[in-house]
Each structure stands twice: as C-alpha cells, then as structure tokens.
Amino acid sequence: MGGSIKLSVDSDLDLVVLVANAVRGVCLELASEETVDAIERAVVEAVNNVIKHGYGNDHGHNVDISLQVASDRIVVDIDDQAPPMPRSQLRKAAAHRFDFDAANAGEIPESGMGLAIIRMSMDKVEYRSRPDGNRLRMTKNIPLKDGR
Amino acid sequence: MNIADQRKGSLLVAVVNEKRIDAARSTAFKSYVDDKVGKGDRRIIVDLTLVQFVDSSGLGALVFGLKRVGSDGLFALVGLSPSVMRLFSMTRMDRVFRLYPTVEEAVAVNSAS
Numbered sequence: 001m002g003g004s005i006k007l008s009v010d011s012d013l014d015l016v017v018l019v020a021n022a023v024r025g026v027c028l029e030l031a032s033e034e035t036v037d038a039i040e041r042a043v044v045e046a047v048n049n050v051i052k053h054g055y056g057n058d059h060g061h062n063v064d065i066s067l068q069v070a071s072d073r074i075v076v077d078i079d080d081q082a083p084p085m086p087r088s089q090l091r092k093a094a095a096h097r098f099d100f101d102a103a104n105a106g107e108i109p110e111s112g113m114g115l116a117i118i119r120m121s122m123d124k125v126e127y128r129s130r131p132d133g134n135r136l137r138m139t140k141n142i143p144l145k146d147g148r
Numbered sequence: 149m150n151i152a153d154q155r156k157g158s159l160l161v162a163v164v165n166e167k168r169i170d171a172a173r174s175t176a177f178k179s180y181v182d183d184k185v186g187k188g189d190r191r192i193i194v195d196l197t198l199v200q201f202v203d204s205s206g207l208g209a210l211v212f213g214l215k216r217v218g219s220d221g222l223f224a225l226v227g228l229s230p231s232v233m234r235l236f237s238m239t240r241m242d243r244v245f246r247l248y249p250t251v252e253e254a255v256a257v258n259s260a261s
Contacts, residue, residue: 013172020201037231044203048171102243105219110211113204113239120238 004068011051011061019065020044026067027074031142038121042138045114046078054082078136084129093119149176156255163195169206181213190221193254197227202235226254
C-alpha cells in the first residue's frame, strides 16, 4: 500500500483541528491507536509552531501538509513560507529531556515543549530551510498490520 | 471554552466540556483558572473525561493552573484518556499532577485535607 495525501490550511489556530482530524482519519487505516496519537500530536505541534512562531498568529498564510504512506512508515511534511526556525531553537529541542524537578514548581515547563514533543513522538525529524520555503519532515515507522 | 463547574465543599469541580485543550483554547482555559483563583478558589479538580487531545499549549495551560493555585492549593486532574495519559507520561507530567480516575475519587481523597 502506498500513496500520498495533501492538505492546505490557513494559518489560523482554530483550523488546526481540521488537520488533526484528517491526519487521524488517514492514519487510523494504517496504524495502531498509539501510533496515530503520536502522529497527530507531532502534526498539531508542527502546524501550531508554524502559525504561532513562523507567521506570528497572522492569518492568511498557507500551511501545507503532505502525508506519504509506505508499507512500513508514514512520512509527514509540513511546508511553509514563514521565516525559518532558528537553529538554536532546534538544538534546544533536541536536548530537551523533560528532566525537571517535579517537586520544584518553578522548574515545571509551561512552554517551549512543542519541538521536543515532536522529536519524542516521531522516529525521525528533519528540518530544512530554502529560499522557496521551509520543510519539516517527520517520519513514523509503523509495524505491518495483519494482511498488509 | 465550555467549562461547567460546581462546588463540592471546599473544592471546585470544573468539567471541561471540550474534546481538545489545544493552542486555540489554552488561553481561554488559563483565563478561566486565573479568574477562579482570583476569586478565591484554590482547590480545583479539573474533569478531563471528555477531552481526547491535549497539545503542548494545553499542557502549558494545565501547568499554569497548577502554579496559579500555589503550593498549598490543589489542582487535580480527573479522567485522562489514554492519548492524554501518553502525553503526560512522555513529558513526565504524570509525576507533577495529582491524577484520579473519577471525580468521586478525587473529591473523596481531597475533601478531608
């Protein structure tokens, strides 16, 4: 089984639920509930990130989502034309381990968790920025379902 | 954001009648908590039974609530779905919040304290 599905959504946080539901619907045909949760979580964080930090919550810009399905993995690309994510932010996310002291309220994070959640939810995360736009590629390996 | 609340003794039980606490709703949730705490409610049980999805903004809003009630307050969560529980485990927030399966249990445990 293979194929691809493309979605495009306006840069409006109220519309991210539509992307989430579409991605969830496609992935539920292919993967376990737990895997689908992880993909939905990562896609929502990625699209939110583009809208909030890339476009500064300014409506009227496109966020493009593409799902490529193979027998053993689902690859999701998030494309945008916003200013690129700073490298320092990517490095910080890669190092995030949620190893805060739970007894110390001041240490418990309230923000800055999105990229770390993406990294922990997916098997591979790549980001590239070019003059024609940015692409976050997220890959989730999926165990073969019976009969596939 | 649709949140219905009722008082159980010194506790405020807030039922979130939404499927998601996400970036589109987290500000409204924080405002709700901020308003309640500002009016004197610092022992709050949040019923998340209907909530199927929480993102990092929603998680941040819940952490805001926990911090807002203060160290001698209560900000307990009830009825986490498997999906939401997986997020809590991944981010280690399951160590941070008092979690209960039902409102009845949360009320029973915290009514005496």
